[in-house]
Amino acid sequence: MTQAPEIPVATRRRHDREIxxxxxPAFGALVAEPxxxxxxxxIVGHLGTAQLAGLGIASALLTTAVSVFVFLAYATxxxxxxxxxxxxxxxxxxxxxxxxxxxxxLGIAVIVVVLPxxxxxxxxxxxxxxxxxxxxxxxxxxxxxxxxxxMVLAATGVLRGLQDTKTPLYVAVAxxxxxxxxxxxxxxxAGLGIAxxxxxxxxxxxxxxxxYLTVVVRxxxxxxxxxxxxxxxxxxxxxxxxxxxxxxxxxxxxxxIATAVAARLGDADIAAHQIILSLWSLLAFALDAxxxxxxxxxxxxxxxxxxxGARDACRRMVQxxxxxxxxxxxxxxxxxxxxxxxxxxxxxxxxAALPALLMVALSQPVCGIVFVLDGVLMGAGDGPYxxxxxxxxxxxxxxxxxxxxxxxxxxxxxxxxxTLMMTVRMATLWWRSRSGRWLVTGATR
Numbered sequence: 001m002t003q004a005p006e007i008p009v010a011t012r013r014r015h016d017r018e019i020x021x022x023x024x025p026a027f028g029a030l031v032a033e034p035x036x037x038x039x040x041x042x043i044v045g046h047l048g049t050a051q052l053a054g055l056g057i058a059s060a061l062l063t064t065a066v067s068v069f070v071f072l073a074y075a076t077x078x079x080x081x082x083x084x085x086x087x088x089x090x091x092x093x094x095x096x097x098x099x100x101x102x103x104x105x106l107g108i109a110v111i112v113v114v115l116p117x118x119x120x121x122x123x124x125x126x127x128x129x130x131x132x133x134x135x136x137x138x139x140x141x142x143x144x145x146x147x148x149x150x151m152v153l154a155a156t157g158v159l160r161g162l163q164d165t166k167t168p169l170y171v172a173v174a175x176x177x178x179x180x181x182x183x184x185x186x187x188x189x190a191g192l193g194i195a196x197x198x199x200x201x202x203x204x205x206x207x208x209x210x211x212y213l214t215v216v217v218r219x220x221x222x223x224x225x226x227x228x229x230x231x232x233x234x235x236x237x238x239x240x241x242x243x244x245x246x247x248x249x250x251x252x253x254x255x256x257i258a259t260a261v262a263a264r265l266g267d268a269d270i271a272a273h274q275i276i277l278s279l280w281s282l283l284a285f286a287l288d289a290x291x292x293x294x295x296x297x298x299x300x301x302x303x304x305x306x307x308x309g310a311r312d313a314c315r316r317m318v319q320x321x322x323x324x325x326x327x328x329x330x331x332x333x334x335x336x337x338x339x340x341x342x343x344x345x346x347x348x349x350x351x352a353a354l355p356a357l358l359m360v361a362l363s364q365p366v367c368g369i370v371f372v373l374d375g376v377l378m379g380a381g382d383g384p385y386x387x388x389x390x391x392x393x394x395x396x397x398x399x400x401x402x403x404x405x406x407x408x409x410x411x412x413x414x415x416x417x418x419t420l421m422m423t424v425r426m427a428t429l430w431w432r433s434r435s436g437r438w439l440v441t442g443a444t445r
Contacts, residue, residue, distance in 0.1 A: 080161025085303025
């Protein structure tokens with residue numbers, strides 16, 4: 001960030017209120033999302049091992065497919081927030097509708113690909129002959145829910161841009177409860193088996209999309225915004241999303257490479273890696289909540305032609321990210337004797353996980369800075385820089401990770417490479433934030 005005088009106390013308190021107001025509900029909504037998969041696993045798990053294995057493969061594919069399109073939320077948040085800051089609510093909602101239409105088109109395209117190719121995709125991921133039919137069934141049925149899933153992402157971005165993170169929290173919680181009830185009823189009550197679980201999730205996702213659309217449509221009518229698809233607007237939304245797609249794919253590649261390297265280290269190491277990765281992902285939700293607040297707040301300030309306000313908000317959010325990272329790191333250290341036994345009783349796995357877990361704890365302040373600045377630059381619409389920065393990070397991480405088994409390193413060395421990856425991300429994002437080049441004001445970037 002560019003040099004600036006100390007933020008006045010009153011300004012810090014205002015930023016704190018904004019961050020808390022947006023970040024706390026966002027965290028709740030983020031945590032609710034993986035509960036869908038947990039509910040499915042708990043219900044399907046009682047059908048049998050083959051069914052649970054099939055669910056595991058299909059849900060991993062679906063989660064990857066949806067996460068690739070997370071730019072629908074990020075890009076929409078930034079674009080809508082800018083319009084809000086500029087005092088153009090009508091244009092903000094119109095821009096949000098473009099994102100929702102894009103989500104619908106992408107969802108339909110995914111269905112066209114997945115339905116006929118589902119068996120081949122499942123086989124590609126090494127499903128056993130007993131699990132493959134269940135994975136194919138779940139994947140085909142659940143694919144019908146991808147359009148509403150993507151529309152939920154885009155609509156969530158609209159509401160975040162409008163500085164509303166409470167509605168997504170309410171919808172996420174209601175969706176989780178409906179999903180659990182529907183799955184139990186369809187799997188056991190209706191006797192549909194694993195297909196019932198998939199249909200329950202599809203229905204829940206459709207219900208969530210319907211609620212979001214109702215909220216957005218009401219806002220559009222209130223402010224006189226058109227609901228019709230606009231080719232130019234949809235094309236602009238897609239163009240804004242491409243750099244964020246590159247960023248997301250690069251990050252997914254890093255996580256996949258890390259898992260592949262851990263698998264080469266041995267069964268105990270890959271088991272410990274999965275435990276640590278699940279914790280790392282949970283910690284990321286807490287930090288991502290601040291990043292989401294950053295997207296909405298920074299976009300609003302820049303849209304309002306207030307670069308100093310954006311700069312001050314950025315500085316304050318970085319302070320929040322560091323403090324949150326320190327607290328999370330201390331919690332990991334304190335809770336490690338209780339955490340590991342929840343996942344394994346194998347002393348070999350515990351021994352492999354413990355030093356790597358400490359590495360994760362030490363890296364949390366770095367992660368806090370990374371997540372916050374990532375959100376700030378997304379809110380500023382600085383997607384092209386984020387794409388190039390993540391490609392550079394990937395280029396640094398790949399040789400570092402591949403050297404781990406080559407040099408006889410273990411899981412701790414792999415997570416040292418992960419920490420290096422986050423440090424490189426921090427350096428690139430910090431440099432950009434200090435340059436001030438992201439401070440581009442106006443209703444559009």
